[in-house]
Amino acid sequence: MNSSHQRWLLEQLPQWEREGLLTADAARTLRERNAVDDSQPGLAQIVMGALGALLIGSGLIAVIGYNWDDFSRPVRLLFAFLPLLLTQLFSFRVLQRGEASSAWVRETAALLQALATGACIALVSQIYNLGGDWPDFLFWWMLLSLPLAWVLRSHSVAIFYLIAIAIWSVNQVDRGRPWFDSPLLYPLLLLGLLPYWPGWKNQAPLSVSVRWVMTISAIFGFCSLEIFVIPRSSDYFSGYDAQSFFWLWTLTAAAFALFPLSQNGNEEPIRRKPQVVLGSLWLLGYGVAATFRDVSDDILKGASHALQLPCCWALLTVLAVFVLLASLRKRWAVLAIASVALLPLLTIPFVQSKHAYDSTFLSWLVTLHLAVIGITLIVLEFAGKKGAPRLGATLLSVLIIARMADSHFSLLAKGVAFIGVGVAFLAFNILMSRQLKKKQAAIV
Template sequence: MDTNHRWLLEQLPEWEREGLISREAACTLRDRHQALQAASDSHPGAAQIVLGWLGALLVGLGLIAVIGYNWDHFSRSVRLLFAFIPLLCTQAASFRVIRGSAAVWVCESAALLQALATGACIAIVSQIYNLGGEWTGFLFWWMLLSLPLVWLMRSNAVAVFYLLAIATWSCGRTEAGLAFHDSPMMYPVLLLGVVPWWPGWPLKPRLSVPLRWVMTVSAFCGFFSAAAFVCRDAGRFSATDFGSAFWLTTLTGAVLVLFPLNESGIGESISRKPQVVLGTLWLFGYGLAATFDSLGKGIAKCVERSVSLPWSWGLLAVLAVFVFLGVKKRRWAVLAVASIGLLPLVAFPFGQLVPWIFTLHIGAIGLTLVLLDFCGRRGAPRFGALLLSVLIILRMADSHFSLLAKGVGFIVVGVAFLAFNLLMSRRRHVVRSV
């Protein structure tokens, strides 16, 4: 039993004796907290789920090791039995779980074990028959056959496996000349595989924060490999020209940052929105890199070449829809951040001026993020100030000033940054006390 609930239930008789609360109030509190306790007992903690996963993993690995030790002594049919018996057992366990109302950790363990047994079965069969082929082919069938377990058993563990597997598969299929259905272009379709389990449709519980992170990382890797593939396939991907793929990934970053959210989603803290965190980091990384002379000019050339690719049209179309929705919801801060992805499109006709356009644009975004907060809108003043500082430091670093001038410049920026930080803390304190 939860210690808080226990403490409260222990205190009730004493409070009743002392007349602090009436008998009816004590009964109400007792009923209420016993109901809460029952509800919390049916929702296990993370530790319980992790232990369930660990148990399932250890059992699976142990079995593999024991069977593997004697492998050479078995005939082909006995080996095949070893491939199918674990699969059958885990399927039977999952069936029991689906029919009954098992605890969450039991569901998780059963689903994970079944997914592992499926992979083991395919691997053992391909080993017995010395099947050739690439590891991506094996992974593809494994993840596809495990996917229904995500919806049926609402398993986070299998969802994590699926999301990481589709990203890994996509990264492994970037060579030129592959058919559409066998290339990372399939990543968006594969990602849609988790839709029945999505928080917004069919209105199931929200995704946990770790899972959101996994999904975002998977999306980044998957879309990056798709971008690399389309550039390679169009003959645009060479040692000196992978900037095209980077720009397409930057567009993906902008799409992720602007991913439509409902009101409560917009109100959530930034740590619960990995798509915004990772998208912003990527966009600013790209934007700051483009402020350097040689990189900025290179980026302009890459954009010129990749803008004719249908993949970039698709991304731009999605981005246009998301920008419209963002404007409708007045998400000015993320719109400002996402504009970095579109800037190369506007800037590339100016060729030589691209690094300066980026410098001015990122400076303007930094200021916007600061000013939005002062205007009472949702901004990111500290992040804006950090951006301005980084920009000044970068320009100082690649300038021709003397070391002394650069040193003084760094000190001035540092002091200004500290002073702004202090100002923001005081301002927040004043707002809170009001």
């Protein structure tokens, strides 16, 4: 239950007590169980604080951008350092007040200081006509701002940092860069957030918005890293490179979906686990694409090429550990979806000949595998266990449409089949809605 649900529940309790729906003891227990942690800022507070700070910071940058060339260099340098000093004093005061400072003030102070830091570096480089690439500027700006996310527990600075490290990594994929100036640094940069999450006492919860940004940042960061480590003879990508990326990204998606969770994390609703949502979406899309022979042909070539790379084996090792941990937590549904990524490994020994790959085996294996997953998700629900019947039905429908699309049947036959699948899908949806109503009626 998130904090807005808890607040709503706490607001209802006095009324329910008055109406006799709850005893005083029951109400007290509910209050204790659903106590709202007010030290965590609400979304509206973050947005308002961040917006105010952003406006002031942007104004500051625009004033600097005017370039006051009538003033001497020392005066212009004073313009650069004065806002930085003021924002630092503001943050210090907020830090000094500790818990007495409200969450939105902390957010505003941290974001203002981060923006003043960026503006100061920008103005110094303007005064001295320094060149330099914007990724270098971004790199130093985000590093100098990172401690503010730790000490002021600022969500907006953490989000800025996560976006910045992803943009920086994507920009550094060119061949021939030293490791410390390449996406190989991304995992270390991501670890830089550790004092913010899980925090000094290993207890800090992560808000849903930061989770989503962190997942998207990690996707871009790790995918850039994989592009960088694949050896290339030139600045351009060959067909083999692209095919290898595709499979390595799929293994990464599987690792994301299977990322180890605590028991509490495992029980959280799916929308609070963006790594599972985005990882599974990629894997299902990849699975459906792999049912087409042309695509599975490319996947096989890419997998064979990638298996010669040490980074691929490192990724497979990480994945094996995650599979083991997910098995211990009994995350069968996610394991079933993630297993789609490993199907090329099963087929490579059987289909590789000297001159070509016969990908028919892989495309049929993936079709069968996805069909089994779809059916299992439906059957689990009817067997009284936790399933996902609508997802299962969607998967089966997409598979039928995909097979019909690449078949040699006439347009008339395909049209009839599509209508049939559509009707069956709608009928299944109606059936599931009735089942749900019956269940709810039984509970009442």
